[in-house]
Amino acid sequence: xxxxxxxxTGSNEAVDSIIDLRLPRILIALMVGAMLAVSGALLQAALQxxxxxxxxxxxxxxxxxxxxxxxxxxPQLYFYLPLLSxxxxxxxxxxxxxxxxxxRFNAVSMILVGVAxxxxxxxxxxxxxxxxxxxxxxxxxxxIWSDVYILAVSALLGLILTLLLSPKLNLLNLDxxxxxxxxxxxxxxxxxxxxxxxxxxxxxxxxxxQLAFLGIIVPHVVRKLVGGNxxxxxxxxxxxxxxLLLVADLLGRxxxxxxxxxxxxxxxxxxxPMLIYLICQSQRNRI
Numbered sequence: 001x002x003x004x005x006x007x008x009t010g011s012n013e014a015v016d017s018i019i020d021l022r023l024p025r026i027l028i029a030l031m032v033g034a035m036l037a038v039s040g041a042l043l044q045a046a047l048q049x050x051x052x053x054x055x056x057x058x059x060x061x062x063x064x065x066x067x068x069x070x071x072x073x074x075p076q077l078y079f080y081l082p083l084l085s086x087x088x089x090x091x092x093x094x095x096x097x098x099x100x101x102x103x104r105f106n107a108v109s110m111i112l113v114g115v116a117x118x119x120x121x122x123x124x125x126x127x128x129x130x131x132x133x134x135x136x137x138x139x140x141x142x143x144i145w146s147d148v149y150i151l152a153v154s155a156l157l158g159l160i161l162t163l164l165l166s167p168k169l170n171l172l173n174l175d176x177x178x179x180x181x182x183x184x185x186x187x188x189x190x191x192x193x194x195x196x197x198x199x200x201x202x203x204x205x206x207x208x209x210q211l212a213f214l215g216i217i218v219p220h221v222v223r224k225l226v227g228g229n230x231x232x233x234x235x236x237x238x239x240x241x242x243x244l245l246l247v248a249d250l251l252g253r254x255x256x257x258x259x260x261x262x263x264x265x266x267x268x269x270x271x272x273p274m275l276i277y278l279i280c281q282s283q284r285n286r287i
Contacts, residue, residue, distance in 0.1 A: 024143045029249050029263070030242040031148075031155040032140075032208055035200040037241020038162055040215020041222075041233060042197035045172050046190050047100075049107045051278055053215035054201030057114030058092035060210045061121035063202035068128050078146075082154040082203035089202035092117045093194060108279055138209025139262050140249050147207050154203035161196055162234055169193065169230035211264050213271020214241060220278065 036054070043052040054060050066088025067081055077084065092114075099105070099113055171184050172193065179186035204211070218241040219233065226232045245263060252261035 024145055024148045025140050025249070026246065027148050028143050028151060028207065029140055029246045031151050032204045032211065033214060033245030034238040034242040035155055035158060035204050036211060036214040036245070037218035037237040038159060038234060039197045039200040039204075041219040041230070041237050042162065042169075042193050042200070043215065044219060045169050045230065046194035046197060047096075047110065048172070049110055050220070051107050051111045051216070051275070052114075053213065054089070054197065055210055055212045055215070056111060056118065056275075057096055058117030058121050059089040059198050059201050060205050061118050061125060062092040063089035063205040064210060065121060065125050065128065067206050068125065072131070079150055081206035082150065082199075085206040086199045086202040089198045089205065090195070092121065093198050097194070111279075139264065140208055141260065143207070151203065151207045154199070154206075158196060158200040158203065159238060162200075165189075165192065165196065166230045166234045169234075170228075211245070212268050213275065214245060214267055216278070217267070217271050217274055218244060220274065 040053045043054060043057075044050055046052075063085040067085045069088075070077060070081060070084045095117060096110065096114060100110060103109075105113060168184075168189050171179065171182075172186065172190060174182075174184070174186065176186060201215070218237050222233050222236045222240060226236050245267075248263040248266040251266055252263050255261055
C-alpha cells in the first residue's frame with residue numbers, strides 16, 4: 001500500500017523504481033520476443049524447414065560464445081555486441097548450409113545436425129565460462145537503459161528490413177525451376193532471409209542470452225491463426241512474440257514469489273512438447 005501511495009503521490013523512489021528497473025525489463029522483453037519470433041519465421045522460410053529455430057540449430061550458442069569473448073577481450077565495444085554476436089551466430093548457420101548443400105538433409109536430419117552443433121558449442125561455452133571473468137548474465141533481470149538503447153537499434157533495423165523483405169518470402173516456397181521461370185533469384189533471397197534471421201537472433205543473445213523455442217512456438221501458432229502468407233505472418237509474429245515473452249516473464253515472477261522462475265524455463269516447458277509434436281507431424285507427412 002505504501003508503494004502504491006508513493007506512486008500516486010509521485011514519490012521519487014517509486015517513480016525511479018519503475019523507470020530504472022521495471023520499464024527497461026518490459027521494453028527488452030517486448031523487443032526480444034518480437035525479434036526471436038520473426039527470426040524463427042525467417043529461418044523456417046530460408047531453410048524450408050518448419051522445425052528450424054536459432055537456438056536449436058546452434059546459432060544462439062555461436063553468438064553467445066562470441067559475446068563472451070568480446071566481453072573478456074574488448075569490453076569497450078559493448079555497444080557493438082549485437083553486430084559482433086552476429087558474426088558468432090553466422091558460423092553455425094554457415095556450417096548447416098554447407099552440410100545441407102552436400103548431403104541434402106530432410107527436415108528432421110537438419111535439426112539433428114543443428115542439435116549436435118548446439119551441444120558442441122555449449123560444451124565450448126561451458127569451458128570458457130569456467131573463467132570467472134567470462135561469466136555471462138542471462139535472462140531479463142538486471143537490465144538497464146543502455147541495454148534498451150543497444151537492442152532498440154538492432155530491433156528497428158532488423159524488423160524494418162524484414163517488413164521490406166516480406167513480400168518476397170512467399171516466393172521462397174517455389175522450387176528452383178519455378179523460381180527461375182518467373183525471373184526470381186531464389187538463392188539470393190534465401191541467403192538474405194537467413195542472414196536477417198541470424199542477425200535478429202544474435203542481437204537478442206547479445207543482451208539477454210539464450211531463450212529457447214520462442215521461434216518455434218510463435219510462427220506455428222500464427223500460421224494456425226492467419227495462414228502462411230508472410231505479409232500477414234510477419235506482423236502477427238512480431239506482436240504475439242513480444243507479448244508471449246512478456247507474459248512468460250510475468251508468470252515467472254508471480255508463480256513462486258519472492259523467487260523468480262526464468263522466462264526461458266517457461267518457454268522450454270511449452271516449446272519442448274511442441275517440438276516433439278512437430279517432429280512427429282514431419283515424420284507422418286513422409287509416410
